[in-house]
Amino acid sequence: MKTPRMGIPDRLAERMSMAEQHEWLMSQRPSRRSVFRAGALGAGTLLAGPSLLGSAASAGTGPTLVTTNSTADGASVAPFARHLAFGADPRRQIRIGWQVPTPVRRPFIRIGTDPSDLSGRIPAEVRPLHSEVPGAAGPVDQYYLHVELDGLRPDTTYYYGVGHKGYEPPAGAISTVHTAPQRGRWDVQPFTFTAFGDQGVSPHALANDGVVAQQNPAFHLLLGDIAYADPSGQGRPVSATGANGTDIFNPTIWDSYLGQIEAVASRVPWMVATGNHDMEALYSPDGYGGQIARWDFPGNGPKACPSVYSFIYGNVGVISLDANDVSNEIPANLGYSKGSQTSWLKSRLKFLRRQPDVDFVVVFFHHCTYSTTNAHASEGGVRAEWVPLFDAYRVDLVLNGHNHIYERSDPLRGGSPSKAVPIGGTVHPDTDGTTYLSVGGGGRSLYSFPAPDSYAGHVNDAASVNTYSWTGVGVKTPEVVTWSRVRYTGYSFVAVDVTPARLGQPATLTVRAVAESGAELDRVTLVRTAGLCTVGSRGVSGAKADFDAA
Ligand SMILES: [Fe+2]
Ligand SMILES: [Fe+2]
Numbered sequence: 405m406k407t408p409r410m411g412i413p414d415r416l417a418e419r420m421s422m423a424e425q426h427e428w429l430m431s432q433r434p435s436r437r438s439v440f441r442a443g444a445l446g447a448g449t450l451l452a453g454p455s456l457l458g459s460a461a462s463a464g465t466g467p468t469l470v471t472t473n474s475t476a477d478g479a480s481v482a483p484f485a486r487h488l489a490f491g492a493d494p495r496r497q498i499r500i501g502w503q504v505p506t507p508v509r510r511p512f513i514r515i516g517t518d519p520s521d522l523s524g525r526i527p528a529e530v531r532p533l534h535s536e537v538p539g540a541a542g543p544v545d546q547y548y549l550h551v552e553l554d555g556l557r558p559d560t561t562y563y564y565g566v567g568h569k570g571y572e573p574p575a576g577a578i579s580t581v582h583t584a585p586q587r588g589r590w591d592v593q594p595f596t597f598t599a600f601g602d603q604g605v606s607p608h609a610l611a612n613d614g615v616v617a618q619q620n621p622a623f624h625l626l627l628g629d630i631a632y633a634d635p636s637g638q639g640r641p642v643s644a645t646g647a648n649g650t651d652i653f654n655p656t657i658w659d660s661y662l663g664q665i666e667a668v669a670s671r672v673p674w675m676v677a678t679g680n681h682d683m684e685a686l687y688s689p690d691g692y693g694g695q696i697a698r699w700d701f702p703g704n705g706p707k708a709c710p711s712v713y714s715f716i717y718g719n720v721g722v723i724s725l726d727a728n729d730v731s732n733e734i735p736a737n738l739g740y741s742k743g744s745q746t747s748w749l750k751s752r753l754k755f756l757r758r759q760p761d762v763d764f765v766v767v768f769f770h771h772c773t774y775s776t777t778n779a780h781a782s783e784g785g786v787r788a789e790w791v792p793l794f795d796a797y798r799v800d801l802v803l804n805g806h807n808h809i810y811e812r813s814d815p816l817r818g819g820s821p822s823k824a825v826p827i828g829g830t831v832h833p834d835t836d837g838t839t840y841l842s843v844g845g846g847g848r849s850l851y852s853f854p855a856p857d858s859y860a861g862h863v864n865d866a867a868s869v870n871t872y873s874w875t876g877v878g879v880k881t882p883e884v885v886t887w888s889r890v891r892y893t894g895y896s897f898v899a900v901d902v903t904p905a906r907l908g909q910p911a912t913l914t915v916r917a918v919a920e921s922g923a924e925l926d927r928v929t930l931v932r933t934a935g936l937c938t939v940g941s942r943g944v945s946g947a948k949a950d951f952d953a954a
Contacts, residue, residue: 478508478570483549485662486566486579486670490623492704494584494673494715495558499700500566501550503662507532508568511549519563519578526551528566531697535655535686539644544655548697559585579670584622584717587761592718592904596620600846600897601627601679601770601805605660608895609847611920617668618922619899622717624672627805627843628679628727628770631661639683639691639728639736653686658698677724678711679770679805680734690740706744714752719904719911721756725749725769727804730785732874733771738785746789753797757939763904763911763932764833767794768803774816775842775871776888777807779851782873784881787819797939800833800913800930803898805844808851810859810898810917812890812926813840821887827860831930839930841915845896852893859892859917859925895920905934 483502491497500513512525528549535544549566556562561582565573585591598621603609616624629637634653636646642653665674676699678692687693692710705712705724714723728737729745756765771783773791783806794802795817814821817837825831831839844851854871858864869888875881896919905911910933917926 478568481506481508481568481571483511483566483568483571483573483577485659485666487662487665487699488581488669488671488673489675489700490584490673490702490715490717491552491554491700492702492713492715494623494717495586496554496556496583497702498553498556498562498581498583498673499550500553500564500581501548501698501700502566503659504547504549504568505659507547508571511566511568513551513564513566514573515553515562515564517557517560517562519575522563522565522578525567526553533655533687533694533697535694537642537644537653537655537686538650539647540654541644546655546658546697550700552700556583558583559591581671581673582622587716587718592761594901594903595622595718596899596901597623597625597717597720598897598899599625599627599768599803600843601677602629602808602844602848603661603665603846604629604632604848605657605664606847608920610664612845612847612895612897613665613668615918615920615922616897616899617672619918621672621899624668624674625722625724625768625803626674626676627768627803627846628677629681629805629844629846629848630676630679631658632681632848633657633661633694634681634684637679637681637683638734639680639685641685651685653684655684655686655694658694662698675715675722675724676711677769677805678726678728680728680731680736682711683728683736685736690737706741706748708741709745709748712741712745712748714756716756716759716762718902719761719763720902720913721759721762721765723749723752723756723765723767725767725790727769727771727783727786730789731771731783732785732877732879733780733783735877738877746793749790750793753793753799757797763934764800764902764913764930765797766801766803766900766913767799770804771806772804772840772842773802774813774840774885774887775804775807775809775811776855776869776885776891777809777811777842777851777853777871780807781871781880782883784873784875787873791819794838798834799838800932801900801915802838802840804840804842805846807842808844808849809842809853810845810890810892810894810896810925811842811853811888812915812917812928813887814889815839816887825889825928827863827890827926827928829928831928832932833930834932839915839928841898841917843896843898843917845892845894845920847895850893850895853891855888855891857891857893859890860923860927865889890917890926892917892919892925896925905932910934 514522636651
């Protein structure tokens with residue numbers, strides 16, 4: 405099989421450090437992505453031309469480039485921490501990231517639909533991250549590698565392996581990724597996705613990964629507070645010790661985190677939102693330079709917000725937001741998007757509600773819209789900025805982290821519950837309102853509620869709960885609420901089973917809350933009749949739906 409040359413010429417690459425390779429590729433970049441022409445399979449022929457590379461981790465605004473010229477013998481360096489992401493169009497765009505512990509030459513992937521006949525080497529982008537934390541023993545250099553693949557075939561399993569000069573991926577390290585189905589009612593089969601926030605590195609975090617993998621999800625949503633390399637979580641300047649009001653920071657926690665999730669994230673797109681512990685002030689811009697080096701974000705949100713994006717999978721439109729932008733509780737990044745995020749959210753919701761094949765809209769972000777824990781409770785900034793849009797565009801489900809528990813609200817509109825929905829109940833979101841979940845039991849630690857736990861087999865309804873919301877910077881306003889329907893203090897996640905509308909049957913979205921033991925804690929089913937939505941163009945505005953846009 406012919407391997408096209410899309411990266412650094414061999415003779416040049418032999419003499420270059422990773423930093424030099426990165427700089428050279430950035431200077432040459434005519435285009436960001438590799439185009440994988442699925443139609444040319446056998447092994448998948450790569451068209452010469454577009455180079456890969458690029459993205460926001462550029463000198464000056466992103467991570468500092470490494471300066472080392474040392475490169476280990478490639479055969480002695482094993483890649484680790486493979487993790488997948490969708491691009492803006494999950495039918496055709498997959499991003500593959502991984503890490504190497506020391507610099508290597510000419511990192512690459514091979515990919516194809518037949519594991520015994522993979523493509524030629526597709527060069528990887530190098531995003532080195534240099535960290536000098538005050539008070540630490542010395543600097544830390546991390547080497548993140550990325551390939552962005554476009555032009556894939558929908559609803560197709562691809563096999564891939566990662567390597568570099570001197571290291572070919574062994575057969576046992578070939579993993580898989582499956583692209584999203586074609587859009588349209590007759591192409592979408594029932595599927596499941598999963599979500600949790602506040603994971604960190606712990607035995608509980610690992611256990612949750614295992615139970616998530618058992619759900620065979622099409623993708624996983626990480627609701628912010630990812631690794632806790634900054635355990636202080638205030639977005640302040642950092643140091644190794646937290647002295648003088650700084651945030652404690654240890655970038656090597658990311659090595660453990662990305663290694664921990666590899667078993668599942670190397671097969672399941674791991675779609676992350678940023679929480680307060682993901683503002684790492686060491687890296688510009690806005691504390692997100694490290695995240696840009698580590699992750700592949702779809703890149704179709706507002707320019708200022710790397711972790712804000714949206715994609716459509718089957719009949720579900722998904723939106724990731726960055727609630728640090730609107731947080732009164734932890735205001736380090738309050739207002740950093742200058743309103744561009746909320747404007748983008750409105751336009752994106754409008755777009756999704758115009759899509760004739762999108763039944764459900766799911767929004768995820770970190771800080772809780774409606775939660776009653778003793779720790780963080782509810783973020784008034786989210787309520788003020790975004791809830792009016794969630795109401796106006798009939799958002800079906802909102803997934804939050806931040807509070808390290810599981811909690812489900814009754815369906816709400818304008819902050820008021822429309823009805824009590826018990827475990828096993830049904831919600832009609834178009835008329836009942838939006839269901840809000842706090843799913844922060846991903847593994848880091850646990851918080852407590854002011855009211856008794858209430859979950860499957862242990863129902864303990866509370867007529868009302870005394871709680872509060874952050875209505876201003878540093879301002880907690882007490883409130884008495886009746887919408888707290890399910891509460892569980894334990895490590896947990898949600899699995900969401902989606903069934904498209906068929907032959908007169910409505911579309912359903914069933915949320916199952918699952919403990920790390922695998923036990924079911926909660927179940928609620930959201931129901932939508934295809935074509936019936938009180939906003940959008942489904943027979944209402946007459947606007948032409950942009951069916952194919954991502
Ligand atoms: Fe957290
Ligand atoms: Fe948090």
